[in-house]
Amino acid sequence: MTVLEEMQGAAFQIIAHAGEARSHYVEAIRLARADDFEKAQQLIEKGEEAFRSIHNLHLSLIQKEAAGEQLPFFFTADTRRRSNAHNRDHSSACH
Numbered sequence: 001m002t003v004l005e006e007m008q009g010a011a012f013q014i015i016a017h018a019g020e021a022r023s024h025y026v027e028a029i030r031l032a033r034a035d036d037f038e039k040a041q042q043l044i045e046k047g048e049e050a051f052r053s054i055h056n057l058h059l060s061l062i063q064k065e066a067a068g069e070q071l072p073f074f075f076t077a078d079t080r081r082r083s084n085a086h087n088r089d090h091s092s093a094c095h
Helices: 003-033 037-066 079-094
Strands: none
Touching (some): 003 037
């Protein structure tokens, strides 16, 4: 599996977990409005589980990037440094 394929898989998992979490939270709100707080709390906990999965996936990608692995897109906030490197790559490729 290539790095790009791995990242695409991670992106799809993140999207799926986010949708799952949202569904749990929306249903929890519906149940809370119907005064079923026990079931609502259970769904909130399931939503938090889905968000932890997102966090763990994201963290693993950040750790790979921090370890120096070249990833097709970036997960850290150091965009200025990367933008400069990107510009250098383009200027050297054009000359």
